[in-house]
Amino acid sequence: MxxxxxxxxxxxxxxxxxxxxxxxxxxxxxxxxxxxxxxxxxxxxxxxxxxxxxxxxxxADREALFAAVSESRSAHLTVLMGAIDAGGELEERVAAIVAQRARVYEWIAPVRRAALLMEPSSESVHAALESFRATKREELARVFATEIAAYPQRGRATLVAALGAAASYSSWAALREQQGLDVEAASAALERTLLALLTSC
Missing domain, CATH: 1.10.10 (Arc Repressor Mutant, subunit A)
Known part of the structure; x- marks a missing residue:
């Protein structure tokens, strides 16, 4: 001993x-x-x-430091994402996704802006951002699987892409920073956009 x-x-x-x-x-x-x-x-x-x-x-360098920041925040990010029931009414699921994106995007915004500046020259930052983007797209596909499956097959890929773009950080930043909307107004705009996409057959 x-x-x-x-x-x-x-x-x-x-x-x-x-x-x-x-x-x-x-x-x-x-x-x-x-x-x-x-x-x-x-x-x-x-x-x-x-x-x-x-x-x-x-x-060793700024890239290693940003990787450590990403790792240190990942657990809290998972909590913020939460678990959304894919079996509820459409309006309820849309509201849940919008609430999820609002709390996640508001929390990550300062670090996200810096990461976007680093992404073109940093493989690790690019990989981390791409992984999170994929996670968000997969979440949309899971939560709205019923509506996507009911959509004409030839247009499903376009619908999925449109949903991903509408619910992306870039779209949220455009609403909050470029249009100057507060969280409530930005959430209402995102909710209306998602509902329009999911009910337009």
Missing amino acids: LDSVNVTPLDGRVARSVRTRAAIVDALVALLEEGSAQPTIEEIAVRASVAPRTVFQHY
Whole structure:
């Protein structure tokens, strides 16, 4: 059996490393939420109360740091997505999807804007965004499977694509940022769009 005297120092270093990594991630998220789309390593270090070299000791580059942010937020994102019953009335399911997208998009918006800037030059960021996009499309296909199956076969792929576009982050951002709608008004616009698509045979 290992002596606790030998174990404790190592455990202490590991714990400090974990705390430092978490502080760096939290610092980046805080800066993004304050509107800084591309904070510098120096800004992140100041917010995390560490030296810039410490940031690089834990994260080799900005891509690795953004990957850590994505990983740290994934559990909460799963909770926000929730579980939507695919067997309810159409209006209820549309309302549930709209509520889901509103709470998810409002929460991810600051980090999402930064990720979109990085996507063209970052394979890991691109992969993370594509994975989430696929998850959202699959959720729409599951929740509205009945309506999609009832649609004329030649138009199903177009309907699925239209649903995905309408319920995308880009569409939500257009409603909130470009048109200046509040969450309630943006939700109403999205709900009306989805209902129109799903009832137009």
